[in-house]
Amino acid sequence: MIDYVKGKITELNPSEMTVETYGIGYKILISLQTFSSFEGKSEVTVYIHHYLREDEELFYGFSTKDERELFRLLIGVSGIGAATARMMLSSLSSDEIRNAIIAEDIARIKSIKGIGVKSAQRLILELKDKIVKGGGADTSGIFNRTDNAITEEAVTALILLGFPKATVQKTVLSILKDSPDISLESLIKEALKKL
Secondary structure (H helix, E strand, C coil): CCCEEEEEEEEECCCEEEEEECCEEEEEEECHHHHHHHCCCCEEEEEEEEEEECCEEEEEEECCHHHHHHHHHHHCCCCCCHHHHHHHHHHCCHHHHHHHHHCCCHHHHHCCCCCCHHHHHHHHHHHHHHHHCCCCCCCCCCCCCCCHHHHHHHHHHHHHCCCCHHHHHHHHHHHHHHCCCCCHHHHHHHHHHHC
């Protein structure tokens, strides 16, 4: 299975790109979010979702693992295919999609082309609990610190204050990237400023 492709962009448009690595050009379908983050760059790392059916094989590419995780969560909902999930990620940011599902904002979700009322309700029904628990977000780096106790305590404290787990984890992760040796108290204070 291909996790990512790293190489030179040879073609880039709002719906697809070609990345050349070691003389091979990979045609990759992308969202508008990914297009925006790659615009103006020549060397990139694209996180891949390999879509394989009996009659087609496609690569869906994402600029972040976070966007790929949300894509995978979306296509797990019955009636939401890869094309619809890519349309969702092109219409709204990953955080906007998560927040709309958590807030049960049917109007916001159905404003996306290809999503009707029933699909919006199904998305909320099937994904709300998963997203609140941190599903569909890249949390691989959050507990890689040597001092896991501080990280876990901070996340738990912020969740108990009523913040959604996915948002808390993402915020704590971004703070830890900038300040890996931060104290528990400072970590919570910084997170509260950003949440």
